[in-house]
Amino acid sequence: MQEKMHLAIVGGGASGLIAAITASKICKQTKKITIFEGALRVGRKLLATGNGRCNLTNIHASAKHYHGDTRFIEAILRTYPPQRVIQYFEELGLLCKEEAEGRIYPYSLQSATVLDVLRFNAEELQVEMICDCPIHKIQSQDGKFLLENHQQQIFIADKVILATGGKASPQLGSAENGYILAKQLGHTVTPLYPALTILRTPPEYVKALKGMRSHVTATLKCNGKAIRHEKGEVQFTEQGLSGICMFQFSRHVAHSIANKQKITVLLDFMPEYSVSAIVNHLNHAVNLFPHLPAPEILKGFINKKIGEAVVKTAVPHSKEILAKQLTKSDFKSIANAVKQFSFPCIGVADWKQAQVTAGGVSLSQLNSSLESKIHKGLYFSGELLNIDGDCGGYNLNWAWISGITAGKAAAKSLCHKDKARVPTT
Ligand SMILES: Cc1cc2nc3c(=O)[nH]c(=O)nc-3n(C[C@H](O)[C@H](O)[C@H](O)COP(=O)(O)OP(=O)(O)OC[C@H]3O[C@@H](n4cnc5c(N)ncnc54)[C@H](O)[C@@H]3O)c2cc1C
Incomplete structure (x- = not known):
């Protein structure tokens, strides 16, 4: 029946x-x-x-x-x-x-x-x-x-x-x-x-930062054009970038990558500070701690591991020098990297995590x-x-x-x- x-x-x-x-x-x-x-x-x-x-x-x-x-x-x-x-x-x-x-x-x-x-x-x-x-x-x-x-x-x-x-x-x-x-x-x-999931980056970009968290302002760029901004906490995972602000980007990332577009996420680790304010603080820090290994110069500013990654990316030879050997141009590069640390995206996590x-x-x-x-x-x-x-x-x-x-x-x-x-x- x-x-x-x-x-x-x-x-x-x-x-x-x-x-x-x-x-x-x-x-x-x-x-x-x-x-x-x-x-x-x-x-x-x-x-x-x-x-x-x-x-x-x-x-x-x-x-x-x-x-x-x-x-x-x-x-x-x-x-x-x-x-x-x-x-x-x-x-x-x-x-x-x-x-x-x-x-x-x-x-x-x-x-x-x-x-x-x-x-x-x-x-x-x-x-x-x-x-x-x-x-x-x-x-x-x-x-x-x-x-x-x-x-x-x-x-x-x-x-x-x-x-x-x-x-x-x-x-x-x-x-x-x-x-x-x-x-x-x-x-x-x-x-x-x-959607509403983790953004995947090449593993070498996040490996050293796994488990770290930071409050950021984040910008999503598609083919070089900023398409969305978010504020919030980013979490670094084995696969890439997590946290609500990254989740908000994920639908755009998944769609853009499927359409062969180039996606980059820029993180500003000190949104309240301008580049010149960060340069001034770097000057002060170098005067206080001239003998510190250069990669540690952001220690008093942001998360230690993130700070080291930022300095090493901005000044590749920083591993071999002391803080007092950083030049004015290095200060500028570091401050710029603090404000616009860039991660290429290669996709989003699988359906299970969405x-x-x-x-x-x-x-x-x-x-x-x-x-x-x-x-x-x-x-x-x-x-x-x-x-x-x-x-x-x-x-x-x-x-x-x-x-x-x-x-x-x-x-x-x-x-x-x-x-x-x-x-x-
Ligand atoms: C972990 C997690 C946390 C979330 N947290 C939030 C949150 O806090 N706030 C928020 O706004 N959103 C949240 N979401 C999203 C939200 O849960 C979904 O968008 C919402 O449940 C969609 O409602 P729906 O009724 O369309 O689908 P569902 O709630 O998925 O219900 C669909 C139902 O259809 C049944 N079904 C499917 N196919 C068939 C079929 N052929 N025959 C009979 N039954 C079938 C399924 O078993 C299921 O019970 C979350 C999602 C997840 C996975």
């Missing part, structure tokens, strides 16, 4: 759960709404977000924090600004608090509570959640959708929301089959890149309700789409607001059908 439902939501992550809740509320529980989740439980990735604290939105959410195909983001953010998202969660029974840089967390600081609140609401609203049921195939037939799971069971739905997430962090259950489903239905998927996917289902084949222009009644939401956000709560924010948008549109069209069927007297 083929099971029938009004709305099938494929994927029980952040976006699918909120889409189901929104739709069920609008339909006042008069419609059968089913979530198909491939994993044993819904919301597994949510538990890992924000280091287990779930940075669920950001008070500064605006179009400039989103990348990819952002054609609908302004309109959707206008309808669901971050204050509305926070209020929506309060209505669902979750209290939130604001931390640094406008990041919003659950008041409990536990991601498990966000998932609990979503699950409890879905259960109360009679949303059916079928877990361990990956959908492998979807077909559109006579205005309905036939969904087939891994055991060749068929489900028939009036409307479908695809909310299968992205490709990042496969160890948390991400898979590529959402993209395959979209393609089966005639939708275009743009190239996929790992937090999100850049690229995805093209928005050009959707309308502003995130409904397919190819198949009426088919909607998309979340990371599956070709839109990705900065680090700071912007990706979950997109998962919520796109899920609400798709859930609302699907429910309205289901309820609209009922109204049309009511006979007029």
Whole structure:
């Protein structure tokens, strides 16, 4: 027997759960709404977000924090600004608090509570959640959708929301089959890149600095042109450069390297100081410590190991001389290197280390309700789409607001059908 439902939501992550809740509320529980989740439980990735604290939105959410195909983001953010998202969660029974840089967390600081609140609401609203049921195939037939799971069971739905997430962090259950489903239905998927991840540099550039951290202003250069600036802490790893400010660059790096562009990251280790101020401090340091090995002259300024690497790069023969042998031109070279220490990038870390996917289902084949222009009644939401956000709560924010948008549109069209069927007297 083929099971029938009004709305099938494929994927029980952040976006699918909120889409189901929104739709069920609008339909006042008069419609059968089913979530198909491939994993044993819904919301597994949510538990890992924000280091287990779930940075669920950001008070500064605006179009400039989103990348990819952002054609609908302004309109959707206008309808669901971050204050509305926070209020929506309060209505669902979750209290939130604001931390640094406008990041919003659950008041409990536990991601498990966000998932609990979503699950409890879905259960109360009679949303059916079928877990361990990956959908492998979807077909559109006579205005309905036939969904087939891994055991060749068929489900028939009036409307479908695809909310299968992205490709990042496969160890948390991400898979590529959402993209395959979209393609089966005639939708275009743009190239996929790992984003919010480590930038890879040639190993010799970071080997000596592994484990070091420093507060910097960083500039991302593509083919010699500065395209983005960030402030924050950079961490040196075996593979390259890590830290939130490097994560923010990663989508551009992955995309540019794939398109054979030359990428360089410049780090300013003393953003508050000008080159001439650093030269003055170097003069003073050399007067105080003339017999210090030259590579150690930045010891009183910045991280010791980073300082040595900077001096050795700026003045290659510095290993053989004392501080008092540094010339005025060496001071200038060192100060310049402190302000613009350059790292070539050769790529980004693999999918396992990425937090999100850049690229995805093209928005050009959707309308502003995130409904397919190819198949009426088919909607998309979340990371599956070709839109990705900065680090700071912007990706979950997109998962919520796109899920609400798709859930609302699907429910309205289901309820609209009922109204049309009511006979007029
Ligand atoms: C370690 C980590 C930390 C993060 N921290 C943050 C953070 O603090 N703040 C932030 O904004 N963002 C964060 N993100 C990003 C954020 O988690 C995602 O962008 C967001 O979860 C996307 O929501 P989604 O519903 O689109 O996809 P998901 O949450 O990935 O949910 C998709 C669901 O679909 C299921 N599925 C897939 N294919 C099928 C199928 N064929 N059939 C049935 N089910 C299927 C999957 O099992 C999964 O449960 C983090 C990501 C990672 C990996």
